[in-house]
Amino acid sequence: MNLNLSLLQEKHINQEIQITGSKSETNRLLLLQALFPNIQIENLSNSDDGSVMQLGLSKNSGMVDIHHAGTAMRFLTAYFASQEGKNVVLTGSTRMKERPIKVLVEALRDLGADIVYENNEGYPPLRISGKKLKGYKVSLPANISSQYISALLLIAPSLKYGLELLLVGKITSVPYIKMTLSLLESIGATTSFEGNTIKVEPKERVGDTLMVVESDWSSASYFYSIAALSDVGSQIKLGSYKASSLQGDSVLSKLYEDFGVETTFSENQITLTKTKETASAYIEYDLSNAPDTAQTIAVTCFGMGLGCHLTGLHTLPIKETDRLDALRVELTKLGAEVDTDENSLTLRPSNGIVENVAIDTYNDHRMAMAFAPLALRTSLFINDAEVVSKSYPDFWNDLKTLGINIKEV
Numbered sequence: 001m002n003l004n005l006s007l008l009q010e011k012h013i014n015q016e017i018q019i020t021g022s023k024s025e026t027n028r029l030l031l032l033q034a035l036f037p038n039i040q041i042e043n044l045s046n047s048d049d050g051s052v053m054q055l056g057l058s059k060n061s062g063m064v065d066i067h068h069a070g071t072a073m074r075f076l077t078a079y080f081a082s083q084e085g086k087n088v089v090l091t092g093s094t095r096m097k098e099r100p101i102k103v104l105v106e107a108l109r110d111l112g113a114d115i116v117y118e119n120n121e122g123y124p125p126l127r128i129s130g131k132k133l134k135g136y137k138v139s140l141p142a143n144i145s146s147q148y149i150s151a152l153l154l155i156a157p158s159l160k161y162g163l164e165l166l167l168v169g170k171i172t173s174v175p176y177i178k179m180t181l182s183l184l185e186s187i188g189a190t191t192s193f194e195g196n197t198i199k200v201e202p203k204e205r206v207g208d209t210l211m212v213v214e215s216d217w218s219s220a221s222y223f224y225s226i227a228a229l230s231d232v233g234s235q236i237k238l239g240s241y242k243a244s245s246l247q248g249d250s251v252l253s254k255l256y257e258d259f260g261v262e263t264t265f266s267e268n269q270i271t272l273t274k275t276k277e278t279a280s281a282y283i284e285y286d287l288s289n290a291p292d293t294a295q296t297i298a299v300t301c302f303g304m305g306l307g308c309h310l311t312g313l314h315t316l317p318i319k320e321t322d323r324l325d326a327l328r329v330e331l332t333k334l335g336a337e338v339d340t341d342e343n344s345l346t347l348r349p350s351n352g353i354v355e356n357v358a359i360d361t362y363n364d365h366r367m368a369m370a371f372a373p374l375a376l377r378t379s380l381f382i383n384d385a386e387v388v389s390k391s392y393p394d395f396w397n398d399l400k401t402l403g404i405n406i407k408e409v
Contacts, residue, residue, distance in 0.1 A: 002358070002409050003385040003396065005375035009403040011230045016237040017398050019220060021045040021213035022247055023391050024176065027053045027071050028154060028183050029211050031079055035158045036206035039187060043213040043240065047391045059088060066092045068320055068363055068390060070099060071147055073124060077104055078151035081113035082158060083130035089118060091125035095363055098123065099318055103140060104148040111135035111159070136161035139168055142196060145315050146173035149198075150180040156200035157189040167196040172315065175248025175289050182246050186211060215240045217249035218366075219392045220270070221296040224252050225373040226402060227272040228259035229303050236402070240268040248290045255293070258283055259300060281306055281349055288312030295370035298327055298345055302336050303377050307349040314343045320390075321362035330371065333357045334380075353378045365390040375404045 026045035033039040034057045044050055049069040056064045056076045064080075066072040073092055080086050091097070102122035105115050111133040118125040136159060140149060149165065156163035171177070181191045181198070187209050190201040215238070223236050241250075243265045253263035253270070260276040283301055287294050287310055294313050301308040316323035324340040331338045334357050337348040353374065358381040361367040365387050372395075374380055388395040396406055 001384065001386045003382045004379065004407045004409050005372060005382060005399075006379040006405045007375055007403065008405040011234070011376050013226070013230050013234040013236060013402050015402050016239075017223065017401065018239050019215040020047065020392065020394065022216040023047050023049050023071070023218070024179065024216070024247060025183070025213045026050045027075055028150065028180055029213065030054055030057060031075050031154045032183065032187060034079065035155070036187060038206050038208050040208070040210045041213060042210065043215070045213065045216065045391070046393055048389045048393070049391060056090075060085070061087050062089070064088045064090050066090070066096070068093050068096060070096065070320065073099070073101065074104060074145070074147040074151045075154060077101065077115070077126060077128065078108060078155045080128040080130050081108045081115055082133050082155045084132050086130035087128070089125050089127050091118075093363070095320060096124055101126070103144055104151060107138045107140055107148070107152060108133075110138045133159055134161070137164045137166075139166040142167035142169040142171040143314065144172065145318070146176040149177055153177070153180045153184065153198065153200055157184060157187075157203040159202060162202040163198075163200045165198040165200075167198070171196065172288055172312075173248065173291065175246075175251075179246040179248070183211075214242060214245060214247065216391070217241070217245060217247040217252060218292045219369075219395075221249060221252055221293050222369045222373060222395070224256045224259075224261055224272060225296050225300040225303075225370070226376060227261045227274050228256060228278075228300050229373055229376040230274050232260070232274050232276060234274045236272045238270050238272065241265070241270045242268065249293055251290050252293060255285065255297070259304065278304065278306065283308040285310055286312045291315050292366065294345065295323060295327055295366050298331065298338075298347060299370045299374060301347055302331055302334065302350060303353070303374050305350055306347075308347045309344065310346075311344040313345060317342070320364035321367070323364065323366070326360075326362050326364065326367055330359050330367070333359070334374070355379055356381065358383055361385070361387050363387060365392065369395055372399060372404075375399075381409065
């Protein structure tokens with residue numbers, strides 16, 4: 001499905017949107033619920049990734065295909081490895097078979113796991129024969145995807161001796177690690193995170209516990225971008241959010257002040273208000289702790305004619321696509337001057353946007369959604385637009401609510 005996007009009305013917006021539960025929190029809580037069935041969950045994400053995670057957790061044997069869901073691949077690898085009697089082959093899309101998982105597999109093997117590569121060393125598919133893991137101490141490089149770390153932490157309370165995890169080097173994406181630890185503590189697990197060492201004590205059972213998933217801050221990022229590109233005085237209300245969020249991407253409420261967007265919290269809702277035009281012509285951020293916002297921020301800067309230098313992006317090349325290269329290619333189509341290396345993106349200020357460009361999405365939901373706000377500045381096409389269902393199935397309908405004209409072509 002390819003879509004043509006343009007603006008139906010003036011760039012003054014005043015609307016309210018309800019966003020589905022956080023994909024990150026949902027996947028973590030679903031795994032914990034599988035380990036401790038007394039946990040109940042409300043406001044689950046309606047994303048494809050959440051559905052794939054639920055389906056995978058329901059399997060005891062045979063083929064488990066998680067398609068493009070990278071989080072599910074990492075989390076389910078740890079889950080199945082620790083479940084005695086479960087025997088599965090964990091696989092995914094063509095791109096998933098190109099995404100490395102060796103670091104996690106080696107850590108699980110150190111704990112006693114039985115995991116075999118079906119095809120290429122270091123990559124899915126994985127043949128996993130679940131067993132009781134008797135190890136309790138393991139180390140990982142600290143600058144890898146935090147999902148490897150979270151995968152181990154999530155199964156830790158169910159292990160006989162718990163887990164002591166040493167992170168070697170500079171730690172990446174700390175907020176996602178802290179989110180996992182906070183959720184563990186919410187179900188009564190005992191954890192500590194001192195220096196580069198994380199400890200989780202074993203826990204035999206969890207009493208009746210209700211967990212309510214906060215709405216997804218990554219999904220909110222696109223509305224921050226729309227607010228930044230709209231007229232001064234525009235307002236977008238989003239639910240359900242809280243000021244004391246566990247999600248690293250909640251840093252958006254601070255970052256987008258540089259784009260003239262003010263965030264106010266009221267009960268379970270945030271209001272994004274475009275209060276002024278940005279005074280800065282150049283934005284510099286280290287996004288080590290919020291790399292999923294990089295695409296949105298880069299496109300926002302381009303749409304506003306600003307330059308930017310974004311660092312801390314070393315995990316982007318191993319996402320659904322090589323996000324750094326994809327950003328460079330698609331922004332260049334639109335007339336941007338942009339350079340990337342293995343860790344950063346540099347965008348020079350621009351004076352215009354090429355109209356009616358077709359944006360390729362590379363099987364990456366964030367490519368589709370990050371570029372969509374440019375409809376406030378130009379007419380454009382989004383190819384394979386249905387990819388948004390991976391994290392935000394209602395995205396295009398919600399954009400229509402804001403006055404963006406969307407036609408299938």
